[in-house]
Amino acid sequence: MKAVVLVGGEGTRLRPLTLSAPKQMLPIVGVPMIERVLGHLASHGIDEAVLSLGYLPDAFIEAYPDGRAAGVALTYAVESEPLDTAGAVRFAATFAGVDETFVVVNGDVLTDLDLTSLMVFHRQHEAEGTIALHPVSDPSAFGVVPTDDEGRVLAFVEKPSRDEAPTNEINAGTYVLEPSVLSRIPAGGRVSIERETFPAMVRDGCLFARSDDSYWLDTGTPAAFLEANFDYLARKRGPVVSPGLVDRGDGVLVEGESDLEGEVLGPSVVFSGCVVEPGARVEHCIVGRGCVVSSGAVLADSVLMDGCHVAADAKVSGSIMGPRSIVGQRADVRGVSVLGADAVVSSGTLVDGERVAG
Numbered sequence: 001m002k003a004v005v006l007v008g009g010e011g012t013r014l015r016p017l018t019l020s021a022p023k024q025m026l027p028i029v030g031v032p033m034i035e036r037v038l039g040h041l042a043s044h045g046i047d048e049a050v051l052s053l054g055y056l057p058d059a060f061i062e063a064y065p066d067g068r069a070a071g072v073a074l075t076y077a078v079e080s081e082p083l084d085t086a087g088a089v090r091f092a093a094t095f096a097g098v099d100e101t102f103v104v105v106n107g108d109v110l111t112d113l114d115l116t117s118l119m120v121f122h123r124q125h126e127a128e129g130t131i132a133l134h135p136v137s138d139p140s141a142f143g144v145v146p147t148d149d150e151g152r153v154l155a156f157v158e159k160p161s162r163d164e165a166p167t168n169e170i171n172a173g174t175y176v177l178e179p180s181v182l183s184r185i186p187a188g189g190r191v192s193i194e195r196e197t198f199p200a201m202v203r204d205g206c207l208f209a210r211s212d213d214s215y216w217l218d219t220g221t222p223a224a225f226l227e228a229n230f231d232y233l234a235r236k237r238g239p240v241v242s243p244g245l246v247d248r249g250d251g252v253l254v255e256g257e258s259d260l261e262g263e264v265l266g267p268s269v270v271f272s273g274c275v276v277e278p279g280a281r282v283e284h285c286i287v288g289r290g291c292v293v294s295s296g297a298v299l300a301d302s303v304l305m306d307g308c309h310v311a312a313d314a315k316v317s318g319s320i321m322g323p324r325s326i327v328g329q330r331a332d333v334r335g336v337s338v339l340g341a342d343a344v345v346s347s348g349t350l351v352d353g354e355r356v357a358g
Helices: 033-042 058-063 084-095 115-124 179-184 193-204 222-233
Strands: 002-006 048-053 072-078 102-106 109-111 129-135 169-177 207-211 216-218 245-247 252-255 263-265 268-270 281-283 298-300 315-317 332-334 350-352
Touching (some): 002 033, 033 048, 033 072, 048 084, 058 072, 072 084, 084 179, 084 193, 109 169, 115 129, 115 169, 129 193, 179 193, 193 207, 216 222, 263 268, 268 281
Parallel strands (some): 002 048, 002 102, 048 072, 263 281, 281 298, 298 315, 315 332
Antiparallel strands (some): 102 169, 109 216, 129 169, 245 252
16 A cells, blocks of 8 residues: 655754754654654555655655665655645655555654554545544644544634634544545645645545544654654653664663763663763763763753764753754753754853754
8 A cells, every 4th residue: 555755844843953854854763753654654554655755855865765764665756846735645646656545644743543443444434535633632733623423524624723623633644545536636736635625525525534542743843853752762652663772771772882981861862882971961862873972061851863062061951953063061052952963052152942053
């Protein structure tokens, strides 16, 4: 079975990390997000995926030159211009020759959705399209989807105010679609599946939905990106799955050889080639390959990508350090700050809830 994976967005909410890499190539505990998404699809029988590419497409093509990732065969469909969600689905599915029931997922959503049950529900109801729903406490930032007792969608309300939302069941960004849906989408321009295609299907009574309250997270903000990483440490998504990680027995997972003379407290993950000098402290962090944490530095509740350096007596808490970024001596980075690739925070500088580009 085939899936269309939407990965064409620019990831503006995660800048400056996404100035140099698409958000779906950012690591979730050392594994690119797209591989986490594809692995979930593979576990439900999806063996082919079309990546609908727009922004920095070469990053995906170069990462998977043999056209395979996480056990799934890949096709690359590169948009020449932004086509919005429905336009992207039509373009990618047509490019890959999709001519039977297929799945659509957003490449920046991590979920344990029971996709198999969703597909069974879709077939049982002879639906043209089926939406996965997820209950949330505040639906105002999402598309809200009320249904009748049979699961037929009654309306598709995009981002209602909290007080006016007809339900707390939101569009979870996973769809099962018949190929006939493609003929509903005009070719060659921007078309929104949420604002145009789905409302038309509601009027025709052929759109259904099924709720699933399993793990679901839109990773598009810095806070959510941190949450996605730490949810693995907290075992909210089962054991951390990354080749080569070994549990020291104290909640710290390590990969390969590192020089960890400083204090490393779990739950944490330290990838290979890292140095934590004597007098340094690392707690509840994910530390990428080849990072250096100098004497007196303190790291807490943070994600460091490969090749970072935290200099002597610096502090990094609740923040994200992009590849090869540097925090100078006695600097203090806090408050969900984001450092882009090759960013430098000068010695003695306070960075609180800020974005620092490289």
